[in-house]
Amino acid sequence: MISAEQGTAPVASESDIVTVRKISREMATQMGFGITDVTRIVTAVSELARNIYRYAGTGIMQWQIINRNGIQGIELSFVDQGPGIPDLALALQPGYTSSDGLGMGLPGSKRLMDELEIESEIGTGTTVTIRKWLRGTSY
Amino acid sequence: MTTDMISVVKVRDILLVTIPADPDDGTVCALQEKVLQAMMRYDARGLILDIAMVETLDSFFARTLAETSRMVALMGGRTVIAGMRPSVAITTTQLGMTLGTIASTLNVDRALDLLSRFGERRILE
Numbered sequence: 001m002i003s004a005e006q007g008t009a010p011v012a013s014e015s016d017i018v019t020v021r022k023i024s025r026e027m028a029t030q031m032g033f034g035i036t037d038v039t040r041i042v043t044a045v046s047e048l049a050r051n052i053y054r055y056a057g058t059g060i061m062q063w064q065i066i067n068r069n070g071i072q073g074i075e076l077s078f079v080d081q082g083p084g085i086p087d088l089a090l091a092l093q094p095g096y097t098s099s100d101g102l103g104m105g106l107p108g109s110k111r112l113m114d115e116l117e118i119e120s121e122i123g124t125g126t127t128v129t130i131r132k133w134l135r136g137t138s139y
Numbered sequence: 140m141t142t143d144m145i146s147v148v149k150v151r152d153i154l155l156v157t158i159p160a161d162p163d164d165g166t167v168c169a170l171q172e173k174v175l176q177a178m179m180r181y182d183a184r185g186l187i188l189d190i191a192m193v194e195t196l197d198s199f200f201a202r203t204l205a206e207t208s209r210m211v212a213l214m215g216g217r218t219v220i221a222g223m224r225p226s227v228a229i230t231t232t233q234l235g236m237t238l239g240t241i242a243s244t245l246n247v248d249r250a251l252d253l254l255s256r257f258g259e260r261r262i263l264e
Contacts, residue, residue: 014164021161021195039194039226043234046197050164105198108234 006064011052011078020049020061027063028074032134041074041132044109048078048128051105056082056125066131073114073133081125088118145170147177153185153254154178155247160192167200171207178214185254186211189247191222196231205239217257219243221250 009020024045028038045061052059059080066075085091091106106128110116113130120126145166148155154177158170174186188204190196208218220243223231231238244250 018161018163025194036226036229039224039230040233042195043197043230046195046199047234050197050199108198108236111233111235112230 006062008060008062010058011049011061011080012058014053017046017049017053021046023061023063024074024076027065028132031065031072031074033074033132037132040112041076041130044112044130045076047105047109048076048130051128052078052080052082056080059125068133071133071135073131075129075131077127077129079125079127084122084124084126085118085120086122088120091118145173147173149177149181149183150251152181152183153187153251154181154183155187155189157189157191158193160194162200164199167203171203171210174207175210175214178211178216184216185257186216186218187247187250187254188218188220189222189250190220190227191224191246193227194224196223196227196236198234198236201231201236201238205237205241208239208241217242217254219250219253221245221247 007023009023010016011020021042025038025042028041033041049061059078059082062077062079064075066073092110093107106116106118109130113132115129115131117129118126144159146157154174156170156174159166162170177183178186188207193200204220211218218241220238220241222245223243242253244253
């Protein structure tokens with residue numbers, strides 16, 4: 001049971017990817033998201049956690065329940081001190097990949113969530129934040 | 140998680156593999172090799188990947204399934220993916236993934252039908 005409204009989990013191994021999937025699934029389910037939205041959230045979490053593991057090696061996932069204009073949402077941030085993304089616009093282009101992925105990690109996650117923001121600096125690291133609102137823009 | 144948890148059952152000349160609910164990357168990779176070895180050992184003609192329990196199909200998992208199907212094809216077998224949940228089908232499509240040319244069916248029953256029809260056609264040919 002994830003009862004805390006916010007928390008942090010490490011992303012440094014394959015089993016951590018499974019753990020952050022579990023955390024986000026429990027949290028989204030408890031918040032009242034439907035099964036399809038829960039699946040969207042967990043899938044985006046899996047993509048972004050794997051990005052950390054693959055490109056930066058280690059990082060963290062931070063989660064919290066947020067409120068905007070009385071609407072509750074889930075916010076998940078994926079923070080690493082990895083190499084950074086040289087060209088953000090390119091990284092968000094469907095089909096683009098710099099490793100052996102299918103190139104849908106970032107653009108795919110963006111489609112699954114209501115919001116996706118990236119901050120990235122070369123040599124400093126990357127933070128990807130995703131949000132989904134309980135009264136979301138998609139069904 | 141180890142591949143010991145993945146059940147591989149032979150039904151006639153078809154392998155039925157039940158994928159666990161939330162496998163890690165290592166398990167997904169090990170599954171691929173286990174399935175290919177089993178294809179040869181059991182002289183199988185077809186493979187059914189039962190993903191009814193799978194709640195999250197991300198791009199890595201989907202790519203490995205598509206790859207496995209191509210490898211099975213090289214060994215002369217045919218792969219059918221069975222039992223994808225509605226929420227997984229929606230998410231997979233919106234994420235932008237395709238499973239290549241793998242056939243999929245609503246459940247294992249229909250996968251068996253499809254593979255046996257494929258067998259009949261081959262005999263006729």
